[in-house]
Amino acid sequence: MVNEAEKKGIKIFKLNVGDPDLIPPKQLLQNIKKYNKPNLGYAPSPGIAEHTASWAKYYGSFGIKIKPENIIPTVGGAEAILLAMMAVADVGDELIVFEPLYTSYKGFAAMADINLVPVTLKVENNFALPTEAEIVSKITSKTKAIVIINPNNPTGNVLTKPEIERVIKIAKEHNLFIISDETYREIVFLGKPSSLLQFESAKDLAIIVDSVSKRFSCPGARVGCVASFNQDIIWSILKFAMIRLSVPTLEQYGLVPLLNNSKPYTKKITAEYKKRRDVVVAALQKMPGVFCQIPQGAFYLIVKLPVDNSENFIKWLLTEFNFGKKTLLLTPTAEFYITPNQGQNEVRIAYVLNSQKLKEAMVVLQKALEQYPGKK
Amino acid sequence: MVNEAEKKGIKIFKLNVGDPDLIPPKQLLQNIKKYNKPNLGYAPSPGIAEHTASWAKYYGSFGIKIKPENIIPTVGGAEAILLAMMAVADVGDELIVFEPLYTSYKGFAAMADINLVPVTLKVENNFALPTEAEIVSKITSKTKAIVIINPNNPTGNVLTKPEIERVIKIAKEHNLFIISDETYREIVFLGKPSSLLQFESAKDLAIIVDSVSKRFSCPGARVGCVASFNQDIIWSILKFAMIRLSVPTLEQYGLVPLLNNSKPYTKKITAEYKKRRDVVVAALQKMPGVFCQIPQGAFYLIVKLPVDNSENFIKWLLTEFNFGKKTLLLTPTAEFYITPNQGQNEVRIAYVLNSQKLKEAMVVLQKALEQYPGKK
Numbered sequence: 021m022v023n024e025a026e027k028k029g030i031k032i033f034k035l036n037v038g039d040p041d042l043i044p045p046k047q048l049l050q051n052i053k054k055y056n057k058p059n060l061g062y063a064p065s066p067g068i069a070e071h072t073a074s075w076a077k078y079y080g081s082f083g084i085k086i087k088p089e090n091i092i093p094t095v096g097g098a099e100a101i102l103l104a105m106m107a108v109a110d111v112g113d114e115l116i117v118f119e120p121l122y123t124s125y126k127g128f129a130a131m132a133d134i135n136l137v138p139v140t141l142k143v144e145n146n147f148a149l150p151t152e153a154e155i156v157s158k159i160t161s162k163t164k165a166i167v168i169i170n171p172n173n174p175t176g177n178v179l180t181k182p183e184i185e186r187v188i189k190i191a192k193e194h195n196l197f198i199i200s201d202e203t204y205r206e207i208v209f210l211g212k213p214s215s216l217l218q219f220e221s222a223k224d225l226a227i228i229v230d231s232v233s234k235r236f237s238c239p240g241a242r243v244g245c246v247a248s249f250n251q252d253i254i255w256s257i258l259k260f261a262m263i264r265l266s267v268p269t270l271e272q273y274g275l276v277p278l279l280n281n282s283k284p285y286t287k288k289i290t291a292e293y294k295k296r297r298d299v300v301v302a303a304l305q306k307m308p309g310v311f312c313q314i315p316q317g318a319f320y321l322i323v324k325l326p327v328d329n330s331e332n333f334i335k336w337l338l339t340e341f342n343f344g345k346k347t348l349l350l351t352p353t354a355e356f357y358i359t360p361n362q363g364q365n366e367v368r369i370a371y372v373l374n375s376q377k378l379k380e381a382m383v384v385l386q387k388a389l390e391q392y393p394g395k396k
Numbered sequence: 397m398v399n400e401a402e403k404k405g406i407k408i409f410k411l412n413v414g415d416p417d418l419i420p421p422k423q424l425l426q427n428i429k430k431y432n433k434p435n436l437g438y439a440p441s442p443g444i445a446e447h448t449a450s451w452a453k454y455y456g457s458f459g460i461k462i463k464p465e466n467i468i469p470t471v472g473g474a475e476a477i478l479l480a481m482m483a484v485a486d487v488g489d490e491l492i493v494f495e496p497l498y499t500s501y502k503g504f505a506a507m508a509d510i511n512l513v514p515v516t517l518k519v520e521n522n523f524a525l526p527t528e529a530e531i532v533s534k535i536t537s538k539t540k541a542i543v544i545i546n547p548n549n550p551t552g553n554v555l556t557k558p559e560i561e562r563v564i565k566i567a568k569e570h571n572l573f574i575i576s577d578e579t580y581r582e583i584v585f586l587g588k589p590s591s592l593l594q595f596e597s598a599k600d601l602a603i604i605v606d607s608v609s610k611r612f613s614c615p616g617a618r619v620g621c622v623a624s625f626n627q628d629i630i631w632s633i634l635k636f637a638m639i640r641l642s643v644p645t646l647e648q649y650g651l652v653p654l655l656n657n658s659k660p661y662t663k664k665i666t667a668e669y670k671k672r673r674d675v676v677v678a679a680l681q682k683m684p685g686v687f688c689q690i691p692q693g694a695f696y697l698i699v700k701l702p703v704d705n706s707e708n709f710i711k712w713l714l715t716e717f718n719f720g721k722k723t724l725l726l727t728p729t730a731e732f733y734i735t736p737n738q739g740q741n742e743v744r745i746a747y748v749l750n751s752q753k754l755k756e757a758m759v760v761l762q763k764a765l766e767q768y769p770g771k772k
Contacts, residue, residue, distance in 0.1 A: 060616040127639030240436040240645030263503030269616030
């Protein structure tokens with residue numbers, strides 16, 4: 021449908037994929053280009069020493085004292101998710117997740133035959149976590165961990181300290197791990213970036229899923245990591261890591277200067293994303309029948325639209341609509357839910373275009389909502 | 397043990413890992429350094445078009461007409477193994493494998509809860525495949541595929557045409573796929589490099605696991621692929637590939653010129669490995685009580701030693717032995733078997749050192765065998 025629309029000369033504002041348009045720090049490619057060894061052998065499975073040391077220094081910049089040996093590089097945050105899930109759960113085991121949920125969790129869980137047990141959060145409630153009792157009601161003898169994504173993809177929500185403490189309390193009382201996906205750590209618009217590793221009470225049960233993709237705008241580098249103070253978890257992750265041998269060598273070297281001194285860049289892009297968030301939220305809040313909260317992090321938001329079905333609406337945008345030869349590509353939210361029939365009239369917007377383009381895109385969205393025949 | 401020995405000033409000939417010492421074609425790093433886009437975004441999950449086109453051209457150089465869409469890039473051959481296995485088998489399903497077997501198959505099968513059913517091959521028999529009846533006897537209602545690694549890691553064996561035809565006949569008659577791991581395709585010392593994709597009769601059931609790591613001496617690039625004429629398999633692989641998003645961007649571009657014109661380099665390194673094989677085999681055949689066949693491909697061989705237990709022997713080499721301040725690191729073969737207690741007095745030698753060093757290493761091995769207290 022995208023190709024067809026583009027063939028007709030229609031410009032599509034692509035707000036569907038979390039692929040940053042920002043340029044990564046110049047040092048990344050510069051450093052890769054400095055690689056001057058004659059060969060390109062396997063990196064060690066526990067990571068190139070210089071690389072894991074730079075991750076340790078990176079965590080150190082948040083006051084977290086973690087040894088390089090407790091950080092296992094992975095092929096992007098994606099592989100970190102898979103390895104973290106496999107380290108805690110066997111076939112048929114359960115993980116508690118909060119939906120809407122980043123879709124790769126669903127895919128990897130299906131691959132590994134791990135069951136995700138969803139706790140449904142609501143846009144009307146700004147995706148706040150429910151009570152302790154409601155979360156605990158999902159725990160069974162097969163539950164191994166609670167997964168949090170913070171800041172969140174797809175909601176843009178940032179957990180409050182009391183919410184994190186609620187999760188830690190539940191995990192401790194029920195002997196569960198917490199898989200904390202902190203891919204978007206720095207992209208928070210209120211307060212400071214944080215990590216579950218800063219919570220002393222979570223020391224033995226925290227498993228961090230991390231990635232350089234978003235904070236350094238370089239998802240094509242495919243580098244992430246799993247970090248944990250729990251030595252058994254690290255051994256288990258390493259066992260899996262050894263099976264697939266290694267993470268790309270050049271990118272491990274290239275990322276060293278970025279991890280060693282992350283803040284100048286991450287502060288800059290966070291300011292940029294905040295500006296974009298303000299543009300999008302301001303525009304959405306003016307549209308009749310549209311509902312969204314003000315997301316506090318990442319570069320996503322979920323918005324409720326006055327349409328019959330967001331998937332139909334998105335198809336219509338691509339096949340039947342244009343405003344001045346322009347249209348939009350959005351993500352239907354249904355795919356972020358495990359529970360059927362959720363999010364039917366919601367879409368996720370990834371604000372990975374500059375403010376000017378986002379302004380134009382929001383005008384196009386408003387016109388589309390005015391014209392859409394399936395309007396509710 | 398390795399670190400301890402090196403601290404004592406002992407030089408270790410490392411013949412344990414299949415990490416080529418050869419220098420990759422200069423174009424690889426040159427081309428990566430030419431990358432001049434400002435950003436480093438996700439590559440498409442089906443691969444960068446230029447990259448998959450170069451794989452298609454590469455296969456074309458062996459007379460195989462395959463479309464780029466039937467080739468899905470993977471993070472090394474390792475991920476290709478995982479995705480190929482998951483595309484054919486669910487939890488509890490079975491794959492027939494020939495042991496000794498590259499260990500990552502065991503690891504990935506354990507991760508995916510797929511059962512590997514081994515057919516044991518013998519060094520005395522030059523790792524020839526057994527009769528059709530013996531292979532067929534392992535097939536159950538849960539069997540989904542037969543796995544072949546050709547040329548073979550860890551044996552260095554190359555399947556004969558009648559052996560491949562035997563496997564195809566069995567697979568067709570029992571409705572099985574064939575996962576054909578051709579990572580070492582070009583490294584054959586007799587006859588021409590080949591592929592299962594050349595067998596018209598295997599067209600619908602062949603799933604190729606491939607990698608650039610060995611043929612271009614660049615395992616740190618982490619690029620491989622799955623290739624198949626079977627469209628259902630490709631869709632299934634692509635579904636998994638989309639979950640983990642993409643293969644590193646820079647390396648996909650960097651490998652294009654290598655895949656477009658592979659033969660000058662692969663011919664050169666194959667001649668080098670053949671020379672090394674001859675050095676190692678000639679030396680081994682002179683050692684009393686030592687048995688090996690002449691491997692026809694890859695850069696491994698399995699050798700039977702006159703020792704009580706090869707694992708003990710290897711530990712002894714590292715902790716108690718040296719000859720002129722030199723010793724060896726070898727791989728015990730037991731880890732390549734699924735059946736317990738196999739390969740107890742065998743080791744795998746990877747000839748990833750130059751001929752001069754291999755000659756020295758073989759002298760050290762001979763001295764070690766003379767002195768080893770657990771000699772049989």
